Amino acid sequence: MKSLLLPLSLSLLLPLSPLLRAEPWTAPLDQLRKVGPEGAGNAEAAAAWTALTALGPEMLVPVLTAMEGASPLARNWMRTAVETVFDRAIAAKTDVPGGPIKAFLVDRKHEPNARRLAFELYSKLSPEEAAALVPGFADDPSPALRRDAVAKLLAEGKAQLEAGDQAKSLATLNAALDAAREVDQIDAVTKLLREKLAQKVDLPKHFGFLSHWHLIAPFDNTGRAGFDRVFSPETEVKLDAEYPGKEDKPVKWQAYATPDDYGKVDFNQPFGPIKEVTGYAYTEFNAAEARDAQIRLGCKNAWKVWFNGELLFGRDEYHRGQRIDQYSLPVKLKQGKNTILVKACQNEQTQDWTAQWEFQLRVCDATGTAILATDRQPTPEKAAPVRRRPNREGGAKE
Amino acid sequence: MRSSFLHSITPLLLLFAFPAKADWLNFRGPNGSGHAPDITTTVGELSDQTLAWKVALPGRGLGSPIVVGEKVFVTAASGPEQQQLHILCFSAKDGAPLWERRFWATGRTMSHNKTNVAAPTPASDGERIYALYSSNDLICVDLNGNLVWMRGLTLDYPNASNSLGMASSPLVVGDTLVAQIENDSESFAAGFDLLTGVNKWKLDRPKSANWTSPTVLQKDGEAIVALQSSDGILGLLPSTGSSVFTVPGAASTIPSSAASGDELFIPSNGLTVVKLGATGEEPKKVWNQSNQRPGTASVLVTGEKLYLINNAGVLTCAKRASGEVLWEVRLKGPFSGSPVAGGDGKLYIFSEQGVGQVVDPSGEKGVISSEIELGETILSTASLDGETLYIRSDGHLWKFAKK
Structure with a gap:
């Protein structure tokens, strides 16, 4: 017992x-x-x-x-x-x-x-022991640690450049670019590589910006009502379809590729500049594997983003500022085809600083490292920019 | 009966409306209006002789320092994306750092380059510090730096942000922290419990970017908070958020009003002055001067005089009762900060280029009686505490003290 x-x-x-x-x-x-x-x-x-x-x-x-x-x-x-x-x-x-x-x-x-x-x-x-760890952070998953390693490489590359050792500088700055995940550091390295060492840098690829889209516009946004209105591309994406757009004028999808270093998709190029309008951009992203990812967006127009048909987020703010990675939207990539639909609304303001009707979007991981589509197309070559002023009544003025 | 009853409870209500300590507890001090009549003698002179100390700050900010007892508090933001938020506490006596608390921003930190995530001035009730940032992080610590509560308002309300940056400063009124989180999208004002940070009330506000800060009117011993926006003024009871009055008509979204007793001096159609009516009545317009247009700096009222600074840096002094211009003097501008004054009537203002100026208005015409160049960008408003003045520049916190 x-x-x-x-x-x-x-x-x-x-x-x-x-x-x-x-x-x-x-x-x-x-x-x-x-x-x-x-x-x-x-x-x-x-x-x-x-x-x-x-x-x-x-x-x-x-x-x-x-x-x-x-x-x-x-x-x-x-x-x-x-x-x-x-x-x-x-x-x-x-x-x-x-x-x-x-x-x-x-x-x-x-x-x-x-x-x-x-x-x-x-x-x-232990200041000295800690400083000795910094070079090892160049491929660290923590962007805040990686930043120190990039800063060190950038300083070394500059010093090598100033000492006239271009070969060493090129190797160091390329290592810095490989490691860099934050915009200010990427810009600083790229400037040196391009201007001092005559190197080509494919920034859209480095960031993971999506450069190839299909665009359709203009739909109405009079009185900023277009943000809440559901236009046809929100219910179906048929790239060969034609819909009634603003003032019932027919609109169709058209292919668009941006050569911009920061992936800016400019609706004003094919459609404008016009005001009080809504446009949509659609693309597909073929992922090598199913995984967590982020869609990072910069946009100074009112916008909505759908991923694989699901609305991720929308924001009805106009012309308060735009920057790379302004908004981070977590997603789960499917292996194979994923769809991305962006809605961008332009409002009624006529000041010079309200002319932009554009967005920039990239796919990356949580550290900002680009995730590239398996069938990513080459970055388009840059053409001479065309400047046009806003035209409230619609139609383009060269 | 009614009048004697009110008379007897007025001191009690005032006691609850504001802490007894004569510190500088929030943006523009008493009533959020820039005038501290209880400070009978101010520093008087800004010079190397009156510079008591300066200390380096770990990041930029536009918020003013606040003073509680022998401690000075200031916020800052640092890092490549301004994602590090700081609350700093210094000894008022010698500027010695007493403690620092750092936080990771939970909301958006994007702002125009000129401004900064630490644009709002923190507030205090004399026992705790309430620090709001452009990222809509709202943090409460006690005077020793112990964390009391934290809110991530953009986590709770995901479209509450302004890509240019937010700047409205919160205010403690009675037992409530009042903040305006107003922007083009998810725009609201709220009253927060001082001890827990939970919402006591939350109001939808006009969907329009708004950088103005709340001010406090006094009517029959009761504190009424005035919220300014592009839709005019909303007066409400701080504890419940209940509406008390409205003043229709567009008001500015950059310079804030000044409250003086039961009168409000509003940057609206130039400058418009209203006086609160009896309970249930809308305020009555006292006067309007459409040609008196404040620039970025907020309006200041001291006794029988009011002051405004236009975008050309011209300081106008006018009669409080009528708006009649008494004199004008050109200052060294431009200004992002606002003027403040004590009971001796002297005005203190710092230009964006870091030029501190004292205006003595006691004569027939105001004169710049003292001036100092601090050699740093200053986009903030000075704070007064007895015979001392505090100002924060982009890189430092400065104290001036009367000799």
């Missing part, structure tokens, strides 16, 4: 074992992960944050680790807890072991921003 009771009592204890082993940060981190929309969980999170920041530096790596999979809000709660404990320890001259922090930051499976934060902490503890 006694021999029976012993295994029974042990088996009863087994479910409790995780609780018995729970670390002091476990429950607070669970609480921080629960912060939700519209302030849900804030009060509980504040108590959890207080508990976390009462701990010593032993909490740093576990909290950094917990950022993986946490929401953007929860990560910020965790980040401030980490920095608060770290700063306090440094101020108190408490020993903060750098080894575990370094081990965390070089492990690429951890959350990218958490690794960047770990790098900054490690840089305060």
